[in-house]
Amino acid sequence: MDNSNDHPAGATAESAPDxxxxxxxxxLDRVDARLLDTVRDRLRICARIAHLKQRHAIPMLQPGRMQVVHARAxxxxxxxxxxxxxxxxxxxxxxxxxxxxEDLIIDGPGVAPAELRETRT
Ligand SMILES: C=C(O[C@@H]1C=C(C(=O)O)C=C[C@H]1O)C(=O)O
Structure with missing residues (x-):
């Protein structure tokens, strides 16, 4: 079968929109995979921060720190x-x-939700 008219003039199979x-x-899928891993890693670090706050009676909410994070973004x-x-x-x-x-950890028995435990890869 002649497929010479499958693509507009000048277009090859490689440059077809599809x-x-x-x-x-x-x-995009690769970037999304990295993004999701990064979000997971961020939450895991926050869980570690929560354990530290719990041990040392540091308030969970740190408005000054939130300002720093927003200002950097x-x-x-x-x-x-x-x-x-x-x-x-x-x-x-x-x-x-x-x-x-963090609230779950600080108010609870001190155990991170399963999805945030360090042992998971
Ligand atoms: C992670 C912390 O805890 C909370 C979460 C923050 C964040 O997600 O960046 C910032 C301030 C905190 O209230 C922290 O105190 O650093």
């Missing part, structure tokens, strides 16, 4: 041509989850 889309989605947004509002919202979610996990 092929390009597949390649970009593969790249805002500065990053400006330097990388991203929306500061978007990064603020993203960090608000990350911090809220960190606080939820």
């Amino acid at each position: 092929h390009l889309l597949d390649g970009l989605r593969t790249e 805002e500065s990053y947004a400006h330097r990388n041509d991203m929306s500061p509002e978007f990064l603020h919202s993203l960090y608000a979610l990350l911090i809220a989850e960190a606080c939820r996990v």
Whole structure:
């Protein structure tokens, strides 16, 4: 069968939109895998911070530290041509989850939720 008309003039199989889309989605999937691992690792560190706070009676909520984290994200947004509002919202979610996990540890029997235990890879 003659497939010479399958692609517009000048386009090859390699540059067809579907092929390009597949390649970009593969790249995106790899970045998402790293992103999810990074979010997990961030929460695991927060769990360790919570244990430390519990042992030394340090308050869970640290508004000054939250300001530092938000300010760094805002500065990053400006330097990388991203929306500061978007990064603020993203960090608000990350911090809220960190606080939820920390509360569970500090108020509970001192055991991290299963998904955050250090032993898992
Ligand atoms: C992780 C901490 O605990 C909370 C979570 C924070 C975060 O997710 O960045 C920041 C401030 C804290 O209230 C901390 O105190 O550093």
